[in-house]
Amino acid sequence: MGLAEDLKSEVAAVFREVWSTRKGQVVPDTPDLKMSNDGVELEATVLYADIDGSTSMVDANPPQFAAEVYKTYLLCAARLIKSEGGVITAYDGDRVMAVFIGGSKNSSAVRCGLKIKAAVTEIINPAIKNQYNSDFQLRQVVGIDTSQLLVARTGIRGSNDLVWVGPAANHAAKLSGISEPLYSTYISAAVYARLSEDAKIGSDGKNMWEERAWQGKTIYRSHYYWHVPNS
Numbered sequence: 001m002g003l004a005e006d007l008k009s010e011v012a013a014v015f016r017e018v019w020s021t022r023k024g025q026v027v028p029d030t031p032d033l034k035m036s037n038d039g040v041e042l043e044a045t046v047l048y049a050d051i052d053g054s055t056s057m058v059d060a061n062p063p064q065f066a067a068e069v070y071k072t073y074l075l076c077a078a079r080l081i082k083s084e085g086g087v088i089t090a091y092d093g094d095r096v097m098a099v100f101i102g103g104s105k106n107s108s109a110v111r112c113g114l115k116i117k118a119a120v121t122e123i124i125n126p127a128i129k130n131q132y133n134s135d136f137q138l139r140q141v142v143g144i145d146t147s148q149l150l151v152a153r154t155g156i157r158g159s160n161d162l163v164w165v166g167p168a169a170n171h172a173a174k175l176s177g178i179s180e181p182l183y184s185t186y187i188s189a190a191v192y193a194r195l196s197e198d199a200k201i202g203s204d205g206k207n208m209w210e211e212r213a214w215q216g217k218t219i220y221r222s223h224y225y226w227h228v229p230n231s
Contacts, residue, residue: 021150027087027099030162033153045105045146045191046168047086048176049077049116050095052139052184061136069138070094072127076119080228084112089164095176099149099164106146106194113142113185114208114226120184121225143175145188175219183210183221192220 017037024040033040051057051073058066070093077096081088085108086098100109120138128134149166168188175186192200192209202208202224209220 024151027089027101028151028162030153030160033151033162035153035157035160038153040151042099042101042149042151043146044149044166044168045100045109045144046149046164046172047081047098047100047109047113048095048143048172049073049081049098049113050141050143050176052141052179054094057136065132069124069128072124073120073138073140076124077116080112080115080119084108084115086112089162097164097169097173104196106144106191107196107199109144109146110185110187110191110195110199111226113144113187114222114224115228116140116142117184117225118228122228140184141176141178142185143172143178144186144191145169145171145175146190146194147171175214178214178221180221182223185222185224186214187220187222189218189220 014037019037019039021039021041024042027042027044028040051070057069073094074091074096078088081096081098084100085102086100088096088098090097098109098112100106117140120140124138128136128138145168147166147168149164149168152163152165153160154163155161171188175188178186187209200207200209208222208224210222211218211220
C-alpha cells in the first residue's frame with residue numbers, strides 16, 4: 001500500500017472514530033492522552049505573549065542580538081507565567097502560550113500579562129541599553145481569553161504534541177497580534193468580567209482597562225504594568 005492510500009485510511013479512521021472525553025482538573029501533559037480520539041475538557045484561560053515587530057528586528061540586527069532578545073523575553077515570560085500558577089503549553093518562535101485554570105485563573109493571567117510588560121520595561125530594555133548602548137526598544141503584546149477547551153493529542157507516533165481547541169486559544173493568539181504604539185495587553189470581555197478588583201484598578205485609583213471594538217467584539221486594552229516583586 002502506498003503513502004496516499006495509507007493517508008486516506010488514517011484520515012477516514014480519525015473521522016469515523018468515536019471520541020472519548022473527560023473533565024480535567026489539571027492541565028494535561030502529552031502522555032496523559034492517547035493518540036486516538038481521546039480528549040480532556042477544561043475551563044481555562046489562555047495567555048499568548050508575543051514579540052511585536054520581530055521580523056523587522058531580525059532584518060535590522062545581527063542574528064546573535066535577535067537571539068538574545070528572544071531568549072530574554074521568553075525567559076522572563078516563562079518565569080512569570082509559572083510564578084502566577086500558569087502552565088506553559090507551547091513555544092512558537094518568539095512567543096509562548098500558557099494555560100491557567102482554577103477559580104482565579106483570569107486575574108492570575110492578567111497579572112502575569114502586566115508583569116511581562118514590567119519585565120520588558122524595567123529589566124530587558126534597560127539591560128539592552130546597558131550592554132549595547134542601543135536605542136532599540138523591545139515591544140511585545142500579550143493576549144488573554146477564557147473559554148472551555150478540548151485538549152487532544154495530535155501528530156504521529158514519535159512526533160506528537162497537544163492541540164488546544166476552543167475560542168480562547170484562537171482569540172488569545174489573535175489578540176497578541178494587535179500592534180498599537182501605546183498598548184501591550186489585550187483581554188476579552190469574558191476575562192474582564194471575571195477580574196478581581198485589584199486586576200482592574202491601578203495604584204492610581206483609575207481603571208487600567210480601556211474598552212474598544214475589535215473584529216465585531218468588545219475587548220479591553222491596557223498600557224499599565226505590574227511591578228515584578230523582588231521576593
